[in-house]
Amino acid sequence: MSKTPTISFIGAGNMASAIIGGMLEHGYEADNIWVSAPDDGHLQSVRKQFGVSVTTDNRHCAQQADMVILAVKPQVMADVCRDIAPMVQNTRPLMVSIAAGLTAETLDEWLGGGLPVARVMPNTPSLVGKGAAGLYANDQVSDEQKTMVQSVFDSIGTAVWVEEENLLHGVTALSGCGPAYFFLILEALEDAAKNAGMADDTARTLAIQTMAGAAEMAARSEHDPAQLKQNVMSPGGVTERAIHAFEDGGLRDLIQKAYSTAFKRSEEMAEQLAGKQ
Ligand SMILES: NC(=O)C1=CN([C@@H]2O[C@H](COP(=O)(O)OP(=O)(O)OC[C@H]3O[C@@H](n4cnc5c(N)ncnc54)[C@H](O)[C@@H]3O)[C@@H](O)[C@H]2O)C=CC1
Ligand SMILES: O=C(O)[C@@H]1CCC=N1
Numbered sequence: 001m002s003k004t005p006t007i008s009f010i011g012a013g014n015m016a017s018a019i020i021g022g023m024l025e026h027g028y029e030a031d032n033i034w035v036s037a038p039d040d041g042h043l044q045s046v047r048k049q050f051g052v053s054v055t056t057d058n059r060h061c062a063q064q065a066d067m068v069i070l071a072v073k074p075q076v077m078a079d080v081c082r083d084i085a086p087m088v089q090n091t092r093p094l095m096v097s098i099a100a101g102l103t104a105e106t107l108d109e110w111l112g113g114g115l116p117v118a119r120v121m122p123n124t125p126s127l128v129g130k131g132a133a134g135l136y137a138n139d140q141v142s143d144e145q146k147t148m149v150q151s152v153f154d155s156i157g158t159a160v161w162v163e164e165e166n167l168l169h170g171v172t173a174l175s176g177c178g179p180a181y182f183f184l185i186l187e188a189l190e191d192a193a194k195n196a197g198m199a200d201d202t203a204r205t206l207a208i209q210t211m212a213g214a215a216e217m218a219a220r221s222e223h224d225p226a227q228l229k230q231n232v233m234s235p236g237g238v239t240e241r242a243i244h245a246f247e248d249g250g251l252r253d254l255i256q257k258a259y260s261t262a263f264k265r266s267e268e269m270a271e272q273l274a275g276k277q
Contacts, residue, residue: 101269131157
């Protein structure tokens, strides 16, 4: 296999764009990337933005590939897989699904059976090389194929293998969905500062830099987040009041509840979609 494998994406939306954008920034070449989707804004946008090869024919797209990344919504996955099944049963590329919930077994069944299937739960910061992804592979995936998929997701952030497929529900609820949680906090913090009279652009700049700085510091520090938090809280000072307001308002319980809800939804989608014939 060539050093840079040919990688085909089926689906050209938010997550496919984030992965492709990150890959091109980190050593992969547009010449080795194919994308298929209905002829809509998404497909034209990836063609213009990234210069990759595009087609509206999923089978043609899959035929080019050493690795096919299935990047459509879970609800259309069955139709997409059944359509490309005859093709991929012939060419036997590594099939990689990034869909929430859907199990490798269900995907393999839709693809005609016996194929190497990996699952990845990525996230949108892949676009800027700061992705966090959980990876799982079925027994048909070779070591070489594992290296191939890991290389892609290492190139756009951090990739971690999970031993058991069920653990991907937790990855989904943490890092798959997680960017949205932090964007919500950014929105709310910005709003609070603006409500107190701060200019819009100042509020955004300071909120984003603070989140990025805190994340970078947590990543580099020998201390855990609890200690880093404590270091900001001067006794009797300002931060302490805000942290008490968060604790008294039940923020921890709320985060636990949000996480559990996401986790359950991922499990529920796996069950519902496995039953889709
Ligand atoms: N958005 C996110 O942050 C994350 C999404 N995912 C997973 O990624 C997958 C895609 O999600 P998004 O990119 O957010 O969705 P999206 O709606 O932005 O993109 C879906 C793409 O699929 C295309 N499509 C629809 N029907 C098709 C068909 N029959 N053949 C080929 N392409 C078709 C659409 O035109 C669109 O380009 C989902 O399965 C989701 O669970 C996983 C992790 C994070
Ligand atoms: O919301 C979703 O279903 C997908 C999975 C993780 C992030 N987005």
